[in-house]
Amino acid sequence: xxxxxxxxxxxxxxxxxxxxxxxxxxxxxxxxxxxxxxxxxxxxxxxxxxxxxxxxxxxxxxxxxxxxxxxxxxxxxxxxxxxxxxxxxxxxxxxxxxxxxxxxxxxxxxxxxxxxxxxxxxxxxxxxxxxxxxxxxxxxxxxxxxxxxxxxxxxxxxxxxxxxxxxxxxxxxxxxxxxxxxxxxxxxxxxxxxxxxxxxxxxxxxxxxxxxxxxxxxxxxxxxxxxxxxxxxxxxxxxxxxxxxxxxxxxxxxxxxxxxxxxxxxxxxxxxxxxxxxxxxxxxxxxxxxxxxxxxxxxxxxxxxxxxxxxxxxxxxxxxxxxxxxxxxxxxxxxxxxxxxxxxxxxxxxxxxxxxxxxxxxxxxxxxxxxxxxxxxxxxxxxxxxxxxxxxxxxxxxxxxxxxxxxxxxxxxxxxxxxxxxxxxxxxxxxxxxxxxxxxxxxxxx
Numbered sequence: 001x002x003x004x005x006x007x008x009x010x011x012x013x014x015x016x017x018x019x020x021x022x023x024x025x026x027x028x029x030x031x032x033x034x035x036x037x038x039x040x041x042x043x044x045x046x047x048x049x050x051x052x053x054x055x056x057x058x059x060x061x062x063x064x065x066x067x068x069x070x071x072x073x074x075x076x077x078x079x080x081x082x083x084x085x086x087x088x089x090x091x092x093x094x095x096x097x098x099x100x101x102x103x104x105x106x107x108x109x110x111x112x113x114x115x116x117x118x119x120x121x122x123x124x125x126x127x128x129x130x131x132x133x134x135x136x137x138x139x140x141x142x143x144x145x146x147x148x149x150x151x152x153x154x155x156x157x158x159x160x161x162x163x164x165x166x167x168x169x170x171x172x173x174x175x176x177x178x179x180x181x182x183x184x185x186x187x188x189x190x191x192x193x194x195x196x197x198x199x200x201x202x203x204x205x206x207x208x209x210x211x212x213x214x215x216x217x218x219x220x221x222x223x224x225x226x227x228x229x230x231x232x233x234x235x236x237x238x239x240x241x242x243x244x245x246x247x248x249x250x251x252x253x254x255x256x257x258x259x260x261x262x263x264x265x266x267x268x269x270x271x272x273x274x275x276x277x278x279x280x281x282x283x284x285x286x287x288x289x290x291x292x293x294x295x296x297x298x299x300x301x302x303x304x305x306x307x308x309x310x311x312x313x314x315x316x317x318x319x320x321x322x323x324x325x326x327x328x329x330x331x332x333x334x335x336x337x338x339x340x341x342x343x344x345x346x347x348x349x350x351x352x353x354x355x356x357x358x359x360x361x362x363x364x365x366x367x368x369x370x371x372x373x374x375x376x377x378x379x380x381x382x383x384x385x386x387x388x389x390x391x392x393x394x395x396x397x398x399x400x401x402x403x404x405x406x407x408x409x410x411x412x413x414x415x416x417x418x419x420x421x422x423x424x425x426x427x428x429x430x431x432x433x434x435x436x437x438x439x440x441x442x443x444x445x446x
Contacts, residue, residue: 008226022147317381362438
C-alpha cells in the first residue's frame with residue numbers, strides 16, 4: 001500500500017487543482033443544457049450541435065501533436081498548458097457576454113455566440129488530453145492519480161454547483177393542445193434557477209484560473225520542482241524496450257507469460273523496464289475502449305437508461321457516478337496496481353456493467369423489470385452506474401501508472417488514444433441516437 005509519505009501533500013493537491021482544468025469547461029456546459037436550450041433557437045437540437053463542435057475541436061490536439069513532433073524544443077507541454085488555460089478562461093468569459101447572441105446563417109437563426117464559445121472550450125479541453133498527461137512524466141509516478149482525481153472533480157464540481165443552482169427541476173403544467181375540442185396535455189416546464197447562467201460561467205472561469213496558477217506553481221516553484229524527475233526518456237519504437245526514469249526510482253520486472261508487473265524499490269540510479277510490445281498495444285486498446293464508453297457512449301444514453309424512473313433517479317445516478325470517479329482514482333493511489341491481469345479484470349467488469357446500462361437504455365421507455373415506482377431495476381441500474389464509473393476510473397489510473405514508468409511518449413500516446421476513443425464513441429452514438437433513432441426517450445409528465 002502506498003502511503004502519504006511517498007508524496008508531498010501540497011504538491012499532490014496542486015496536481016489535483018491542475019487536473020480540474022482538463023474538462024471542467026465542457027462538463028460545465030453540458031450540465032447547464034436545460035437552461036441553455038430554453039433560450040437557444042436550436043432548442044433541444046443544441047446538444048447535437050455541441051457534439052459535432054466537440055469533434056471539430058479535435059483540430060487542437062492534432063495541431064499540437066504535429067507541432068510538438070516537428071519542433072519539440074519550441075512546442076512543449078508547458079506551452080500547451082498555457083494555451084489551454086488561456087483559451088478555456090477566455091471562452092468562459094465569452095460565454096458570460098455572448099451566450100445569448102444569435103445570428104442568421106443560411107436563413108436559419110443560430111446561437112452563434114454560444115457555438116463559437118463552445119468550440120473554443122472544446123478545443124482547449126480536447127487538447128488537454130495530449131498535454132496534461134505527458135506533462136506528468138516530469139513528476140514521480142505517484143502523482144498520476146492526482147491528475148485523474150482532478151479530472152474526476154472537473155465533472156463532479158460543476159454538477160454539484162448546477163444542483164445547487166436548481167438546473168433541470170421541472171413541474172408539469174396542463175396546456176391546451178386543441179382549442180376546438182379543448183384537449184389538454186401535461187407538459188414539463190423548467191423552474192427558474194436560483195442564480196443566473198452568467199454566474200455559473202464565472203465559476204468555470206475561476207476554475208480555469210486556478211488550474212493556471214496551480215500549473216505555474218508546479219512548474220516554477222522550487223518546493224514543487226523537488227518532486228520533478230530528471231532525465232525523462234522516450235519510447236523507442238524500434239525495440240521492445242521502453243526506458244523509464246534514470247534518476248528517481250528503480251523498479252524491477254517480473255514476467256509471466258508476457259504479463260508485466262512492476263514494484264517500486266528505493267531511489268537509485270540506472271534501471272530499465274521492459275514492456276512487451278503486444279502488452280503495450282493491449283493497454284492502449286483498453287484506454288481507447290474505456291474512454292469510448294465513459295466519454296462517448298454512456299453519456300449519450302444516460303437519459304434513456306434512467307429517465308423512465310424519473311428525474312430524481314436520473315440525477316441520483318449521474319451524481320453518484322461522478323462521485324465514484326475521484327474516489328476510485330484516490331483508491332488507485334493507496335492501492336496501486338501494476339498487474340495486467342488485475343487491470344484486465346477491472347476493465348472487463350466495467351465493460352459488463354456498461355453493457356447492462358446500454359441494455360436498459362435500449363429498452364427505454366419501458367426497461368426490464370420496470371414498474372411505476374422504479375422497482376429493483378432502478379437500484380441495480382444506479383449500482384451499475386457507480387460501478388462503471390469506479391471500475392473504469394481505477395483502470396485508467398492503473399494503466400497510466402504503468403505507462404508512466406515507460407516514458408513521456410507512452411503518456412503522449414495514452415492521451416492521443418484517450419481522445420480518439422472518446423471521439424469514436426461520440427460519433428457512433430450520434431449516428432445511433434440522432435440518425436438511426438434506435439433509442440426512445442420517456443416523455444415527461446406522461
